[in-house]
Amino acid sequence: MSDEPGDATATAAADAEAEVTGGLADRWASFRDREISTVLLTVVGVAVFPFLFNNYLNGYTQLATLILIYGIFAVGFDILLGYTGLLSFGHAVFFGGAAYAAGIFSASVSSSPLLVLLAGTAFAVLLAWIVGFLSLRRGGIYFAILTLTFGQMSFYLAASPLAFLTNGENGFTSVDIGSLLGVIDIHGGVPFPLSMLVDNMLYVFVAVMTVLSVAMANRILHSPYGTVFRAIRENERRAEFVGLDVWRYKLMAFIISAAFAGIAGSLFAIEGNYVPLESLYWTESGRVVIMTVLGGVGSLFGPLFGAGLYLYIENIVSGFETLGPFWHLILGIVFVVAVVLFPNGIWGGIDYLRDMVVGGEDE
Amino acid sequence: MTLLADILTILLNGLQQGAIYVLLAVGLSIILGTLKFVNFAHGALYLVGAYLGLFITGQVPLNNGQLAEWGIQSYGIGLGFVAALIIVPIVVFVVGLLMERFVAQAFYDRPDTDQILVTFGLAIIVQELLRALLGGNSQPFPQPSWASGPIALPVVGNFPRWRLGVIAITAVLVLGVYGLVEYTDFGLIVQAGTLDGEMVRLLGIKLSRPYLVVFGIGAALAGVAGVVGGPLANVNPNIGTEQLVPAFLTVVIGGVGKIEGAVVAGLMLGTLQVLLIQTGYAAWSQVGIYALAALVLLVRPQGLLGSEVDVS
Secondary structure: OOOOOOHHHHHHHHHHHHHHHOOHHHHHHHHHHOHHHHHHHHHHHHHHHHHHHHHHOOOOHHHHHHHHHHHHHHHHHHHHHHHHOOOOOOOHHHHHHHHHHHHHHHHHOOOOHHHHHHHHHHHHHHHHHHHHHHHOOOOHHHHHHHHHHHHHHHHHHHHOOOHHHHOHHHOEOOOOOOOEOOOEOOOOOOOHHHHOOOOOHHHHHHHHHHHHHHHHHHHHHOOHHHHHHHHHHHOHHHHHHOOOOHHHHHHHHHHHHHHHHHHHHHHHHHHHOOEOHHHHOHHHHHHHHHHHHHHOOOOOOHHHHHHHHHHHHHHOHHHOOOOHHHHHHHHHHHHHHHHHHOOOHHHHHHHHHHHHHHOOOOO | OHHHHHHHHHHHHHHHHHHHHHHHHHHHHHHHHHHOOOOOOHHHHHHHHHHHHHHHHOOEEOOOOHHHHOOOOEEOOOOOHHHHHHHHHHHHHHHHHHHHHHHHHHHOOOOHHHHHHHHHHHHHHHHHHHHHHHOOOOEOOOOOHHHOOEEEEOOOEEEEHHHHHHHHHHHHHHHHHHHHHHHOHHHHHHHHHHHHHHHHHHOOOOOHHHHHHHHHHHHHHHHHHHHHHHHHOOEOOOHHHHHHHHHHHHHHHHOOOOHHHHHHHHHHHHHHHHHHHHOOOHHHHHHHHHHHHHHHHHHOOOOOOOOHHHOO
């Protein structure tokens, strides 16, 4: 996705231009910028992903599922970091918090996956409202440190004072997930036509949520509301002078991104039937930062790509004979190189290369 | 009398607990205050200090990690603790200089989010390099023989000698840095540069060298913190990231760039933590310091001793 300010008008202009010139690149650009095509691309993407992943990349379906879950987390995080320009170091609170909420809800209220998902996400949104309200009083590094503070506070809360709820250091083990809408066994197999591509229902469930999340993020970012986010990123003061209530928009961006983290966290609890305490630790927040930056901030698909790359290196490369013990180190080096040389991440790098080849529009 | 003894014990333990926070926070704070550089790799410097301290102090057996697999059974040169206390800061000082030259300088003009990201990445690299080479298990860091065992203090009774050592070393170092910044020409230039760099440059003073030295001093303090803090707990590759968050809290609670602030805040956090542990609320000891930090920042966003002007 392109991310010039004022995308709506730019898209309209591109559409008009495409009609006149009809060049191949222009047509592609106008196709790419339409919502329906974004959704279609995502559907095709998540449908063929496990097939390609399992057959050509040494992957397995469980990892593919996990990649989509963290992908949702990262897409939401990017709304905050990439589009609004706020770096939160406490997003694990919403991911892990939602996972705990979903787990506890499933064990004590209802085991319906959709309700569990809803409960987890609602909890994340509520929490984000409070944490965002408090943290957004300061910008820049103070915001990063305040979110970090609330993140660590929740980790230590879950570790001991609230251990009667969260089961402390052992993690929450009594997650209980029932069947979807009372008929579909979420941990079961997939009926025939689909089974050529995917082998388990859980992946399908997560994939549907991924498509919905991407569609939602795309809709938000291409609305005037999303344009305000970008305006705040570019120049907060100017946005304020124009008459926008910057603080409110920042809080909303924070809550929206936490909602995505909540969806991802709930799915994480559903997927693993378990919530580890580490899902609240600040290095978990660091993980999503790395994924997003690695994949590409300010792009829709970059974070998904980053999540895939991170988890692939973590799970597949770590099994290699010689490279294995150094996987985290390799990731750190790749990350630093990305920050220094490719501020827009790998996805941004691909965009750049494509523009060089096709001669796309320069900013 | 026992109440008084209890209070004094808590205060002394708090002083010791806070001392490590203070050592880390003063370095972080002067770097953040003067260079406006957010160093998320400060914990990694602490980690380097701790492992380097181990290396210089004695012989450490290796039982996992790549070095062990390559057939190296132990590492260390066995020069003793005092040598570590002298050599580590010098080495980490140089590391700091290199970091300023090759990392920080390129990021002065980029947003602080980029600074956080790149130093966070560096911290991961250092931590994982150590983990890969030396293994992830905890190494005991022996206390220096001249400071092990208890010492009988008036009123308080027996108190671990090493904890007093930690307090004393911290006090000397922090006073030294404070004197350097407050009472020397070097400090004057640095402070003036913080307030109005442009003006200082117009007066014909090059700021790049003082800034370089400030970074080095900050780094060296983190390195010493590693050596001093090492014997208090085991050394493992995670201690850097574990110490970073409370250190940052100390900085922002105290007020960025304020050495006195870092001292006050560090002692506050340390004492609160010890107080909660010793009164039977150990489970809340970690939550407590974060809650206190959040509270202070909500009431006084610029920190306890920070000035209003600093608020960005």
